[in-house]
Amino acid sequence: MNRTQPILAMHHVGKSFAxxxxxxxxxxxxxxxxxxxxxxxxSGPSGSGKTxxxxxxxxxDHPTEGDILxxxxxxxxxxxxxLAMLRREKTGMVFQHFHLLSRRTALENVAFRFRYAPEGRxxxxxxxxxxxxxxxxxxxxxxxxxLMSGGEMQRTAIxxxxxxxxxxxxxxxxxxxLDSENTARIMELFQQINREGIAILLATHNKALLPFCSRxxxxxxxxxxxxTLSA
Amino acid sequence: xNLPIHPMLRDIAxxxxxxxxxxxxxxxxxxVGAAALSILxxxxxxxxxxxxxxxxxxxxxxxxxxxxxxDSGERRPIRRAHLRLLAANLPGTAVSGWQAYxxxxxxxxxxxxxxxxxxHLPAVRxxxxxxxxxxxxxxxxxRRPVAALSxxxxxxxxxRPGDTxxxxxxPFTVIGIIDTGMTSLDTSDxxxxxxxxxxxxxxxxxxxxxxxxxxxxxxxxxxxVFVRASxxxxxxxxxxxxxxxxxxxxxxxxxxxxxxxETVTQRIRQWQHLIEWSAGGIALLCLALGGATLMSLMVSNxxxxxxxxxxxxxxxxxxAHIVLLFLLESLAITTLAALAGALTARATLLLFRAHxxxxxSFTAASLFLPVALTVALGALFSIWPALIAGRxxxxxxxxxx
Numbered sequence: 226m227n228r229t230q231p232i233l234a235m236h237h238v239g240k241s242f243a244x245x246x247x248x249x250x251x252x253x254x255x256x257x258x259x260x261x262x263x264x265x266x267x268s269g270p271s272g273s274g275k276t277x278x279x280x281x282x283x284x285x286d287h288p289t290e291g292d293i294l295x296x297x298x299x300x301x302x303x304x305x306x307x308l309a310m311l312r313r314e315k316t317g318m319v320f321q322h323f324h325l326l327s328r329r330t331a332l333e334n335v336a337f338r339f340r341y342a343p344e345g346r347x348x349x350x351x352x353x354x355x356x357x358x359x360x361x362x363x364x365x366x367x368x369x370x371x372l373m374s375g376g377e378m379q380r381t382a383i384x385x386x387x388x389x390x391x392x393x394x395x396x397x398x399x400x401x402x403l404d405s406e407n408t409a410r411i412m413e414l415f416q417q418i419n420r421e422g423i424a425i426l427l428a429t430h431n432k433a434l435l436p437f438c439s440r441x442x443x444x445x446x447x448x449x450x451x452x453t454l455s456a
Numbered sequence: 457x458n459l460p461i462h463p464m465l466r467d468i469a470x471x472x473x474x475x476x477x478x479x480x481x482x483x484x485x486x487x488v489g490a491a492a493l494s495i496l497x498x499x500x501x502x503x504x505x506x507x508x509x510x511x512x513x514x515x516x517x518x519x520x521x522x523x524x525x526x527d528s529g530e531r532r533p534i535r536r537a538h539l540r541l542l543a544a545n546l547p548g549t550a551v552s553g554w555q556a557y558x559x560x561x562x563x564x565x566x567x568x569x570x571x572x573x574x575x576h577l578p579a580v581r582x583x584x585x586x587x588x589x590x591x592x593x594x595x596x597x598x599r600r601p602v603a604a605l606s607x608x609x610x611x612x613x614x615x616r617p618g619d620t621x622x623x624x625x626x627p628f629t630v631i632g633i634i635d636t637g638m639t640s641l642d643t644s645d646x647x648x649x650x651x652x653x654x655x656x657x658x659x660x661x662x663x664x665x666x667x668x669x670x671x672x673x674x675x676x677x678x679x680x681v682f683v684r685a686s687x688x689x690x691x692x693x694x695x696x697x698x699x700x701x702x703x704x705x706x707x708x709x710x711x712x713x714x715x716x717x718e719t720v721t722q723r724i725r726q727w728q729h730l731i732e733w734s735a736g737g738i739a740l741l742c743l744a745l746g747g748a749t750l751m752s753l754m755v756s757n758x759x760x761x762x763x764x765x766x767x768x769x770x771x772x773x774x775x776a777h778i779v780l781l782f783l784l785e786s787l788a789i790t791t792l793a794a795l796a797g798a799l800t801a802r803a804t805l806l807l808f809r810a811h812x813x814x815x816x817s818f819t820a821a822s823l824f825l826p827v828a829l830t831v832a833l834g835a836l837f838s839i840w841p842a843l844i845a846g847r848x849x850x851x852x853x854x855x856x857x
Binding site: 277324 | 473
């Protein structure tokens with residue numbers, strides 16, 4: 226495992242939100258480093274700041290304190306266009322609620338990964354079909370998203386995230402809406418993707434997922450503690 | 457910014473399909489506004505053309521004296537004696553006049569105006585004789601039952617010179633067809649007196665009008681007198697002379713109106729402004745309502761598509777992409793609705809033009825300018841919601857399920 230060049234490094238990161246009753250601090254002095262090939266679980270109770278941390282790490286939000294280095298670039302110095310390019314080219318995201326376009330087919334949803342990318346339509350569809358094949362959904366490629374099961378929807382979402390191989394895949398409660406059988410299938414899929422060199426940062430409150438991961442970060446009251454996982 | 461056409465069109469179609477009800481409402485609101493605007497444009501364009509055409513029809517060197525219709529008989533009328541007075545005192549001018557009666561044709565199909573006049577009318581009204589001849593001195597002297605018909609009336613009644621035209625069951629020989637020009641503007645007192653109208657029959661004024669109406673007006677009274685100046689430069693002087701003649705106690709007509717080519721244009725412009733303000737107000741109201749519906753459609757559309765906005769940003773869309781997406785969606789619906797409204801309006805006007813009491817002009821500008829104005833208004837109403845969409849935080853958007 227390459228430990229010299231981290232994909233993501235968060236130094237003394239803090240995040241506050243302005244509210245009617247004054248600023249609310251969600252994250253405090255976060256220091257996290259993720260390397261290529263890491264499969265990091267981020268656990269913690271609801272409201273502990275997991276999703277906020279994930280949003281900061283995936284370049285969807287900006288910290289109010291501290292610095293984030295993504296692929297060796299200091300994010301606060303980057304233009305919105307460059308950040309959009311990094312999200313497009315180097316990150317992948319999987320959500321608890323899948324966020325598929327319900328009127329489009331599985332293939333179209335996966336090809337949507339390339340909506341803002343330079344790949345042409347034919348290339349996008351070829352890569353989307355290959356990604357669907359990898360997650361075992363080649364047979365339902367032309368099924369409309371709203372007619373798919375929860376497991377199929379999540380696998381489609383994963384296919385969308387990996388259709389253009391990212392440096393790091395962010396997954397926010399990806400199994401939160403799935404039964405145990407589908408949860409196991411999704412986690413096996415994540416392991417397979419991770420073995421191909423894609424780092425994964427997975428936010429979950431489900432401790433049953435920890436054995437699939439290589440590192441475990443615990444988010445409590447806006448702070449992060451790293452727990453050593455038993456082999 | 458990467459702007460591939462195909463995915464953009466797909467996005468627009470998907471966005472519009474996602475809320476068919478609201479899309480249809482906005483479409484209808486905007487289409488109605490565009491249709492109203494298109495009709496307004498047709499009419500005002502036509503009025504503009506009509507104003508210059510009326511000036512030509514009326515004659516640039518011609519002035520007229522009219523008296524609003526009055527059945528009471530108490531007011532002093534314009535009489536044929538006024539004509540003789542003018543002719544005697546304005547050498548070199550051409551002087552004529554008429555008395556008009558609205559009638560229904562004996563076939564029962566066409567209302568028209570019966571105009572009792574003299575042989576000098578063609579000299580003061582620059583109308584085109586399309587067939588035959590006009591009434592002459594002999595017709596008047598011999599009280600011949602002859603009539604010259606306007607082209608529209610002759611066409612509608614399928615009559616040619618030599619045929620018989622029946623007026624209140626009295627047979628008249630048609631001696632000529634005349635193109636009376638001014639059309640579709642015969643609804644005001646001013647025009648009733650001044651304009652022959654599209655459908656008119658001219659007969660010698662030596663024929664008594666008592667068989668066409670129960671009311672017999674004071675002898676030799678006239679609705680309008682026309683004077684063509686001897687030369688263009690003499691018009692102002694001759695007009696002043698005519699006014700002075702009409703100011704004499706024996707010839708005084710207190711409520712007479714003096715109509716010059718400028719007055720004609722001014723009246724038309726008044727019409728134009730009235731239509732522009734009334735129909736224009738309605739059209740803009742429809743467009744504002746359509747725009748407000750469009751804005752509400754967009755706001756609701758954006759609210760329901762917040763997760764999609766988050767997804768797009770997570771996949772590399774910039775804020776400009778998001779703003780453009782919603783702007784183009786709204787422009788697509790506005791353009792389609794504006795085109796549909798303008799084309800429907802034009803088709804309807806073309807279909808019913810013969811039955812409409814308004815002048816119409818079917819130019820390319822009257823089709824495309826309302827569309828352009830509607831699209832511009834649509835864009836204006838869309839900017840705010842589209843900017844809101846562009847400001848949505850992706851983190852919050854993705855949390856929204």
